[in-house]
Amino acid sequence: MLYPIMTDSRMVFDLSGIWDFALGEEKLIDDFAEIKAYEPIAVPASYNDQKDINRFRNHYGWAYYRKIFTLPKILKNERIVLRFDAVTHTAVVYLNGKIAGEHKGGFLPFEIDITDKVVLGEEQELFVAVDNKINHSTLPIGNENSVAFFGSDNPGIPSVEAGKRYQSRRNIPNFDFFNFAGINRSVRIFTTPKSYIDDITVIPSVDGKNGIIDYSVDTVGSEEKIIVTVYDSQGELSAISNGKSGRIIIQNARLWNPYPDIPYLYKLKVQYGSDNYSLDVGIRTVEVSGDKLLINGKPFYFKGAGKHEDSYFCGRGLNLCLDVKDINLLKLMGANSFRTSHYPYAEEMYQLCDREGIVIIDETSAVGIGGGANPYKEYSMHAHHRDVIRDLINRDKNHPSVIMWSLGNEPELERFSQDAYDYWHSLYELAHSLDPQNRPVTVVCCQNDYTKDITTRTMDVICINRYYGWYNLSGDLDAACYALDIELDFWQKIGKPVIITEYGADAVAGIHSNVPKMFSEEYQAEYFLRINDCLDKRNFIIGEHPWNFADFDTFDGCMRVGGNKKGIFTRAREPKLLAHYLKKRWNSIPNFNYKNN
Numbered sequence: 001m002l003y004p005i006m007t008d009s010r011m012v013f014d015l016s017g018i019w020d021f022a023l024g025e026e027k028l029i030d031d032f033a034e035i036k037a038y039e040p041i042a043v044p045a046s047y048n049d050q051k052d053i054n055r056f057r058n059h060y061g062w063a064y065y066r067k068i069f070t071l072p073k074i075l076k077n078e079r080i081v082l083r084f085d086a087v088t089h090t091a092v093v094y095l096n097g098k099i100a101g102e103h104k105g106g107f108l109p110f111e112i113d114i115t116d117k118v119v120l121g122e123e124q125e126l127f128v129a130v131d132n133k134i135n136h137s138t139l140p141i142g143n144e145n146s147v148a149f150f151g152s153d154n155p156g157i158p159s160v161e162a163g164k165r166y167q168s169r170r171n172i173p174n175f176d177f178f179n180f181a182g183i184n185r186s187v188r189i190f191t192t193p194k195s196y197i198d199d200i201t202v203i204p205s206v207d208g209k210n211g212i213i214d215y216s217v218d219t220v221g222s223e224e225k226i227i228v229t230v231y232d233s234q235g236e237l238s239a240i241s242n243g244k245s246g247r248i249i250i251q252n253a254r255l256w257n258p259y260p261d262i263p264y265l266y267k268l269k270v271q272y273g274s275d276n277y278s279l280d281v282g283i284r285t286v287e288v289s290g291d292k293l294l295i296n297g298k299p300f301y302f303k304g305a306g307k308h309e310d311s312y313f314c315g316r317g318l319n320l321c322l323d324v325k326d327i328n329l330l331k332l333m334g335a336n337s338f339r340t341s342h343y344p345y346a347e348e349m350y351q352l353c354d355r356e357g358i359v360i361i362d363e364t365s366a367v368g369i370g371g372g373a374n375p376y377k378e379y380s381m382h383a384h385h386r387d388v389i390r391d392l393i394n395r396d397k398n399h400p401s402v403i404m405w406s407l408g409n410e411p412e413l414e415r416f417s418q419d420a421y422d423y424w425h426s427l428y429e430l431a432h433s434l435d436p437q438n439r440p441v442t443v444v445c446c447q448n449d450y451t452k453d454i455t456t457r458t459m460d461v462i463c464i465n466r467y468y469g470w471y472n473l474s475g476d477l478d479a480a481c482y483a484l485d486i487e488l489d490f491w492q493k494i495g496k497p498v499i500i501t502e503y504g505a506d507a508v509a510g511i512h513s514n515v516p517k518m519f520s521e522e523y524q525a526e527y528f529l530r531i532n533d534c535l536d537k538r539n540f541i542i543g544e545h546p547w548n549f550a551d552f553d554t555f556d557g558c559m560r561v562g563g564n565k566k567g568i569f570t571r572a573r574e575p576k577l578l579a580h581y582l583k584k585r586w587n588s589i590p591n592f593n594y595k596n597n
């Protein structure tokens with residue numbers, strides 16, 4: 001799917017602004033006339049923290065957005081498309097009172113062709129109903145009417161049981177981040193000519209000094225001719241080709257390399273009839289070889305963190321300023337990568353990373369597939385999961401910054417090991433079959449009995465989240481290192497590259513202790529110092545992603561004090577002690593050949 005841009009054939013109208021808004025109930029209403037009053041709300045942004053009112057913060061069910069707009073009559077010969085970059089989690093879109101489209105899944109874009117549905121030059125009413133409910137069919141997974149993820153159900157105590165029955169219906173996430181909802185990303189109307197470029201796919205490769213771009217263009221319409229031109233970063237013509245698909249060879253190509261090297265980008269322009277579209281293309285290769293992941297043929301070492309889209313007031317809403325700041329902080333720290341834990345991020349972040357040379361492990365919204373039951377038999381997210389993978393790859397396939405796909409985070413892999421294997425392997429194969437660049441595929445595994453988990457070891461890169469010294473062997477870093485070493489012996493025998501995609505300790509900024517006590521900044525820094533010593537001894541460990549880049553908001557529970565505090569930075573991006581240690585460490589670790597066998 002192409003990102004909406006303005007070209008000499010395309011217009012973009014941004015519908016961001018203050019919209020009309022009303023909170024609803026569990027069920028979608030039939031008649032919007034029932035809504036008696038609207039109040040202002042900012043779009044794009046989550047609605048939860050825009051008003052300091054409990055029913056906003058902890059809302060359960062549908063919410064309604066309304067926007068009146070007028071399109072100019074000059075669009076009469078154009079194709080007109082309404083595009084939502086992300087509505088969390090389920091959306092029903094109405095135009096002038098009629099359903100125009102529906103979408104399930106809160107982190108990927110969807111488009112509705114409204115050419116025949118809008119009246120140009122007249123006021124149009126756009127109405128968006130948004131459902132924030134999460135359950136066993138959604139991604140991420142929620143547990144409706146169940147015990148809280150971070151709570152204790154105290155079974156059998158009559159008063160507690162009675163209290164549970166008294167509780168109102170609510171969202172109970174099976175994951176550790178706040179269920180921010182609403183129109184979280186941009187809403188735009190864009191136009192194309194009636195014959196238009198529908199999609200572009202590029203596959204870069206390298207042949208000696210030359211760069212190769214294999215491309216294909218999907219079009220709709222009766223035009224015949226397609227011209228593809230490639231320009232260098234100075235705007236000089238590098239190569240030209242004709243036709244729906246082909247191979248472009250760039251002599252003495254400059255490669256896209258991760259920061260601090262140069263992430264060189266070419267501009268690929270496609271002309272089809274009167275339609276024009278242009279795309280940034282980075283020439284780089286990615287492959288797994290033995291226990292290494294190679295970028296441009298060289299063993300790469302991942303330095304960075306798992307992140308969240310999470311900020312004060314906006315919730316999970318688009319925050320471009322914070323994206324720029326976070327990438328800058330990663331660069332200052334000498335980092336080169338992050339994982340889009342635990343869902344696909346806004347497209348602007350990937351564009352920024354293409355430009356800044358930050359490597360992305362691109363994750364689906366499949367988090368929480370577990371929690372007691374056999375999710376592979378008892379939950380119903382299967383078909384949706386396949387759709388999410390298809391749409392994610394379709395959206396992000398051309399980004400040079402995207403180096404690997406993560407099918408999901410911390411599913412149940414141990415107790416129903418064969419069911420888990422069957423489920424995740426069919427998705428692994430799906431992802432490989434869909435990705436034109438055939439990047440490595442993984443699923444991120446939680447702390448489990450790795451000897452019983454038969455799935456993680458079969459992924460292209462093994463990604464493990466480990467909390468030795470925090471959730472287990474708490475406060476005892478000697479025992480934590482001893483235990484981690486035993487597990488690493490196991491992975492060494494598997495012979496594949498391993499990334500520690502999460503490890504960490506909560507530290508409340510400002511809590512200090514002379515001896516490293518849990519929750520202090522000193523304990524957090526000491527934790528990484530000790531665990532990193534273990535990682536440094538193993539050549540097959542090809543990356544370290546502390547959890548989390550910054551403190552983030554999550555839902556109420558007795559395990560969290562004002563959010564998850566495992567950040568290297570606070571939620572306001574102030575450094576903890578850990579940030580200074582990591583900055584020194586990462587700035588002295590090269591991108592390539594950090595560990596040689």
Ligand code: GCB
Binds near residue numbers: 410465547
């Ligand atoms: C995990 C999860 C992450 C949590 C983290 C924690 O394993 O993947 O979503 O936030 O642990 O801090 O507990």
